[in-house]
Amino acid sequence: MTSLARDRLVGAVLLVVAIVWIALVLRTFPPAMVDSPTSSRTFPLASGIGLAVLSAIVLFGTFLPKKDGAEAGKVITVDALEWRSIAATFGFMITYFVALKYVGFVLATLVVLAAFLFFVLGKRSPWLLIGYPAGFAFGVWFILGKLMAVYLPRGELINLF
Amino acid sequence: MDIFLHALAESLSWQSVAATFFGAIVGLVFGAIPGLTYSMALAMVLPITFTMSNTPAIAMLLGTYIGGMTGGAVSAILIGVPGTPSAAATVLDGEKMARQGKASIAIGIATISGCIGGVLSLMVMLVSVDALARVAISFGPAEITALVVFGLSTICGLSGGSLVKGLIGGVIGLMLMNIGQDPIDAVPRFTFGFTTMLQGVDLLVAMIGLFAVPHVVSVLATYWRGKELHIQTGDVRTEMPSFRLLISQKWNFLRSAAIGTIVGAIPGTGGPIAAFLAYDQAKRWSKTPETFGKGEVAGVVAPEASNHAVTGGAMIPLIGLGIPGDPATAIILGGLLIHGIQPGPLLFMEKPDVISSIYILFVLAYAITTLIQLFGVRVFVKALSIPPHLMAIGILVMCVIGSFAIRNSLFDVGVMCIVGFIAYWLIKAQIPVTPILLGLVLGPTLERESRTALIMSEGDMSIFVTSGPALAFWVLAVVIVAGQFIASMRERKAARTALAKPNEPAAIQETTA
Amino acid sequence: MTTKRDFTERVGLSAAAALGLMLVPMEAARADFPEKQVEMVTLFGGPAQTISQVLADMMSKNLPKPVITVSRPGGGGAIGYTYTQAAAPDGYTIVFNSSSISTVYYQGNLPFDYKAFAPIAQIGVEVPVLAVRADSGWKDLKSMVDATKAANKKLRVGISGLGSFTHLASAALFNRVGLQVIYIPYGEGRAPAELLGGRIDAALQWSSQFAPHVKAGTINVLCMTSKAKVELAVETVTCDSAGAAGLDQTIWRGLAAPAGTPPEVIAKLEEATKKAVESPEFVKAAQNLGFNPLFKSAKEFGAAVAAEDKEIGELMTELGLNKKK
Structure with missing residues (x-):
């Protein structure tokens, strides 16, 4: 994808987002509670319109003749490795989120971290696979959870400690 | 003098020093972890102070407050994720310095700047707490609106290449914060009927997603490309900033501390606004503004001196009038009240010893925090010797825990992931991060204050320009926007003339990139 | 000095708590309530949160296991109420509630009202x-x-x-x-x-x-x-x-558990609350914070909440703020 095509895509996507946003403001917001010159709609509506105008500028700007041809023609890609790291990062967060919900902080951290190290990062050293998750889970549990009384996520099904 | 000596003896007793030390450590840990803030650290140490006598209790609260402010810079510099919203501006140059192998200098200068900023703000407080408290309350919703607009005008200077894309970033930041319960009418916005959605997007949660998630993705990608940067422990020099470096920043210290003290004293504003204003001013006054955002020392000094000066500034209405300006000082007020200390004009007459103690403990807290930080630098920078991909996963775990801990809500963890996802593609689309952050930080304040002002004036827009301070900020905002516009016109003209000369294409690439 | 003591106490307590939890099976007889720490959900920051922390501190002294405060703010209280209402009715999740249960309900931000909770005790009033x-x-x-x-x-x-x-x-x-x-x-x-x-x-x-x-x-x-x-x-x-004849507007603050919590559990919590609220330490702390302690038993408290809810509903209708009508 060239940077010209990218800007065209960005402008189009954001324009659609802005239009959907404005429609949501107009259709789902309850009417104002008290008589006031501004309401809960004012700012969302203003920012929605702002985004629509700005993204339209970006979109139509791509159809204007460009002076700096070299810059516009620069090729930008999202390669396989980048997709892989996006999938890994968000996959980790989603799995961890679900694990936290059901089994609480300690167990979730132990299992999900070890699994990530083994399956995704391809680590095989038993020291790392056991030591890193265990050190992390128990270290945070003890220092933050116990000494500093930070409330850590508790599982709905199982709870260690 | 007797009162002062007595307060001094009590404040420097080993109980007070130990309490400050404990508070500072708790504050530093909470501050350094994104999502855990000094407000939470204060809420956590508050019950411990219930049973303590007055002076150590105040010592522990102040230690925690100041430690928490200082801790934010550590993660901002080392991992590029601000530990507190106040340290968000520190990321811009701090992280670059760390990548250039100057992490210890960056943390050192951040700590020292913070200490100087804090002590300067205390001096202002000492001289004129009464008068300044009065000035602070003359700032109503209309004046704060103007101040925030002035803050937003910095988007122009901080948006990098394309102004339109910078503005898009700012608007998106504002839009994210619109989700959830309306701050004035309490009506639901974009909640689709779900009660949990009333929580909306929390500033801290959004900030973690914005900074941490794209960072982790890029670290993993570099790892799989086999291009991971291996920093050996030996490479990380624990070098301290030189005296000469500090002297060269003297005006920056003063300017940033002044901004921080004033902004901190106004109820309803706070650290992030002060830090960005100071950063922007430092860039404007600098002889080499182009080095900002690329690891410029002044770009670390300004936000840190300014956000620490906020601590002293925020104490002004608290001590002078008994009015807390932000959640952190509200908790400190609770701690003082429990011990039967009612801050306000009468405290100066009734309990001058308490006032003296507060001043002394404030300095003590800065001294102890600075010492811990400067010794700690050696340990902190060791974190850089952990392979980045392992570190990245640790960051992700801490960010999940941090975003959970803000409101003990898994909903916030989900929001963090979603904001991270959006942020990743926005960065890919070359929409700059700083304006998004400014939109997040300033958007809600702008909405709340401007709508309150209009309710007050029954819709009369002139309320925004009738007072002196408000008018002054509007003028400043206009000057900044106009100045930026003229400068960019000149740049474009220069670029066009440069383009005419075919033998210098490299120069254009530099300026547009 | 206190710092150090608290520190070691915390370490000791946590080690003991960890051991205790590992040994006791998950489902045990309710007669021994509480067998683990009780979570007190708080809805707001500021003075109300400080009061809840003092209260939890005092209650911990009257119960075999500590009471901890967990802040779940947002939606004017709606988030914390929703969390507590959905929690298991076993007495381990209670909420530091207030008249906000009625205002949030009538504002239309909460799908259930005070009847979703079993009252434990009133702590005090704010005027x-x-x-x-x-x-x-x-x-x-x-x-x-x-x-x-x-x-x-x-x-x-x-x-x-x-x-x-x-x-x-x-x-x-x-x-x-x-x-x-x-x-x-x-x-x-x-x-x-x-x-x-x-x-x-x-x-x-x-x-x-x-x-x-x-x-x-x-x-x-x-x-x-x-x-x-x-x-x-x-x-x-x-x-x-x-000159404003008949005006009577006060905010109550108290504790409640999810509806369906066993009465013997409620009774234990009520007893611990009574001791805490009537302790001289609590009275003094409340005085300094400008809070008026006023204990009411579960039964009286329940009646007061219901009466108040009706009044708030009527008042909000009168002002055109009632979204439930």
Whole structure:
């Protein structure tokens, strides 16, 4: 994808987002509670319109003749490795989120971290696979959870400690 | 003098020093972890102070407050994720310095700047707490609106290449914060009927997603490309900033501390606004503004001196009038009240010893925090010797825990992931991060204050320009926007003339990139 | 010294707690309640949170396991209520609740009302007061009403938020005396600054916020919104006696568990709460924070909540704020 095509895509996507946003403001917001010159709609509506105008500028700007041809023609890609790291990062967060919900902080951290190290990062050293998750889970549990009384996520099904 | 000596003896007793030390450590840990803030650290140490006598209790609260402010810079510099919203501006140059192998200098200068900023703000407080408290309350919703607009005008200077894309970033930041319960009418916005959605997007949660998630993705990608940067422990020099470096920043210290003290004293504003204003001013006054955002020392000094000066500034209405300006000082007020200390004009007459103690403990807290930080630098920078991909996963775990801990809500963890996802593609689309952050930080304040002002004036827009301070900020905002516009016109003209000369294409690439 | 003791205590406690939890099976007889720490959900920051922390501290002393406060703010209390309501009715999740259960419900932000909870005990009441700047010259409610009516202008009154309790209480007050009012919503705690800054004419807030300024002579407190006189941080009369006949607006604070919690568990919590609220330490801390301790048993508390809910519902309908009708 060239940077010209990218800007065209960005402008189009954001324009659609802005239009959907404005429609949501107009259709789902309850009417104002008290008589006031501004309401809960004012700012969302203003920012929605702002985004629509700005993204339209970006979109139509791509159809204007460009002076700096070299810059516009620069090729930008999202390669396989980048997709892989996006999938890994968000996959980790989603799995961890679900694990936290059901089994609480300690167990979730132990299992999900070890699994990530083994399956995704391809680590095989038993020291790392056991030591890193265990050190992390128990270290945070003890220092933050116990000494500093930070409330850590508790599982709905199982709870260690 | 007797009162002062007595307060001094009590404040420097080993109980007070130990309490400050404990508070500072708790504050530093909470501050350094994104999502855990000094407000939470204060809420956590508050019950411990219930049973303590007055002076150590105040010592522990102040230690925690100041430690928490200082801790934010550590993660901002080392991992590029601000530990507190106040340290968000520190990321811009701090992280670059760390990548250039100057992490210890960056943390050192951040700590020292913070200490100087804090002590300067205390001096202002000492001289004129009464008068300044009065000035602070003359700032109503209309004046704060103007101040925030002035803050937003910095988007122009901080948006990098394309102004339109910078503005898009700012608007998106504002839009994210619109989700959830309306701050004035309490009506639901974009909640689709779900009660949990009333929580909306929390500033801290959004900030973690914005900074941490794209960072982790890029670290993993570099790892799989086999291009991971291996920093050996030996490479990380624990070098301290030189005296000469500090002297060269003297005006920056003063300017940033002044901004921080004033902004901190106004109820309803706070650290992030002060830090960005100071950063922007430092860039404007600098002889080499182009080095900002690329690891410029002044770009670390300004936000840190300014956000620490906020601590002293925020104490002004608290001590002078008994009015807390932000959640952190509200908790400190609770701690003082429990011990039967009612801050306000009468405290100066009734309990001058308490006032003296507060001043002394404030300095003590800065001294102890600075010492811990400067010794700690050696340990902190060791974190850089952990392979980045392992570190990245640790960051992700801490960010999940941090975003959970803000409101003990898994909903916030989900929001963090979603904001991270959006942020990743926005960065890919070359929409700059700083304006998004400014939109997040300033958007809600702008909405709340401007709508309150209009309710007050029954819709009369002139309320925004009738007072002196408000008018002054509007003028400043206009000057900044106009100045930026003229400068960019000149740049474009220069670029066009440069383009005419075919033998210098490299120069254009530099300026547009 | 205390620091160190607390520190070691915490380590000791946590080690013991960890061991205890590992040994005791998950489902055990309720007779031994509590076998693990009890979570007290708090809904707001500020003074209310501080009170809940003191209360949890005191309750921990009367129970074999500690009570910890867990802050779940958002949605004007809706988030914490929803969490508690959905929690297992076993007494390990309780909520530090208040009249906000009714206001949030009638605002339309909560799909259930106070009936989703089993009352444990009332802790205390909070009575807002009406304050004006001393240089306004208004010494009592009547002089304020007369002066404003004579000048034929609207009164600017600072409150905590539209639809919040202070909004309802001031609306009830000013409707009675027949004044035209613009309500200006500030977050918690900012109204006194705005009043001192001269941008509003009056503020309806908690007495402790005004106490230092009353002593310094810059603010006059005109009256309190309860019908019966209570001891506050500032000495004043009731609005009822000062011209707003019949006005009785107070906020209650108490503890509740999800509906369906076994009565013997409730009884244990109620007992611990009673001891805590009546302890001299709690009374002193509450006094310093400007909070009025008032213990009511589960039964009395339940009746009071129901009565109050009806009143708030009617008041909100009257003001056009009721979204449940």
